[in-house]
Amino acid sequence: VGDKVMVLARSGLWQEVVNVPVSQTFPMPEGMSFEEAAALLVNYITAYMILFDFGNLRPNQSVLIHMAAGGVGTAAIQLCKTVENVTIFGTASASKHDSLKESGVAHPIDYRTMDYAEEVRKISPKGVDIVLDPLGGSDTSKAFNLLKPMGKLITYGVANLLTGQKKNLMAMAKTWWNQFSITALQLLHQNKAVCGYHLGYMDEEAELIRSVVAKLVNLYSQGKIKPKIDSVWPFDQVAEAMRQMQEKKNVGKVILVPEAPKEESKKAEN
Numbered sequence: 043v044g045d046k047v048m049v050l051a052r053s054g055l056w057q058e059v060v061n062v063p064v065s066q067t068f069p070m071p072e073g074m075s076f077e078e079a080a081a082l083l084v085n086y087i088t089a090y091m092i093l094f095d096f097g098n099l100r101p102n103q104s105v106l107i108h109m110a111a112g113g114v115g116t117a118a119i120q121l122c123k124t125v126e127n128v129t130i131f132g133t134a135s136a137s138k139h140d141s142l143k144e145s146g147v148a149h150p151i152d153y154r155t156m157d158y159a160e161e162v163r164k165i166s167p168k169g170v171d172i173v174l175d176p177l178g179g180s181d182t183s184k185a186f187n188l189l190k191p192m193g194k195l196i197t198y199g200v201a202n203l204l205t206g207q208k209k210n211l212m213a214m215a216k217t218w219w220n221q222f223s224i225t226a227l228q229l230l231h232q233n234k235a236v237c238g239y240h241l242g243y244m245d246e247e248a249e250l251i252r253s254v255v256a257k258l259v260n261l262y263s264q265g266k267i268k269p270k271i272d273s274v275w276p277f278d279q280v281a282e283a284m285r286q287m288q289e290k291k292n293v294g295k296v297i298l299v300p301e302a303p304k305e306e307s308k309k310a311e312n
Contacts, residue, residue: 046070048079081269081295089117096237101126103171111138116270182222191233198239270294276302
């Protein structure tokens with residue numbers, strides 16, 4: 043009682059009082075803010091397991107990170123930097139490129155005006171060792187074709203199903219139609235790996251998740267990772283917070299808190 047903890051739960055966290063099993067709670071490390079704790083678990087567990095458990099990231103390899111300025115993207119960049127001489131390609135809108143370069147992305151690519159596959163091949167004709175794919179649809183096929191021999195594609199989302207502020211049925215149908223499909227025999231000939239990851243279906247893997255969180259807490263305590271907070275919004279501004287993400291303005295995590303930070307409340311009163 044009284045311990046500061048981070049919690050993992052599939053849903054139900056946009057409220058003031060939350061009840062979760064003790065196995066889904068993790069002590070916050072010294073010096074961590076509640077906002078950082080809210081930004082840590084989902085994104086960093088996802089990025090860590092994709093890069094190291096599935097991706098087997100090693101020194102001198104190359105990684106393509108889509109949505110590189112988002113929550114998982116910023117976590118993945120920081121984790122890549124813990125391995126020697128990893129070359130990072132990152133897709134994001136042009137306004138975020140300076141921020142990405144500062145964080146360690148060697149080659150930011152504007153996916154809105156360029157074909158990212160072509161841009162990667164200009165710099166690395168053979169492609170990359172690992173692709174993190176949160177997009178789905180035809181982008182998964184592009185990712186697979188961008189892999190070097192012994193390369194690994196880890197798909198962990200279908201962001202292409204969401205366009206703008208609401209689901210677009212045509213976009214959903216197109217993404218479904220273009221979904222990536224491959225047989226075991228084709229994989230054998232290609233010398234490539236395809237992996238699927240979804241943290242939400244890891245409910246039964248408490249020990250595995252706990253071991254990953256322990257590694258992340260250790261990296262945080264060493265100053266090697268630090269959750270990037272884009273903005274913090276009180277519950278009564280949830281619509282504005284969602285808009286910030288849907289319009290892809292955020293660099294890092296958009297955080298919800300029950301009430302406005304005290305300083306802001308005072309400014310509003312003045």
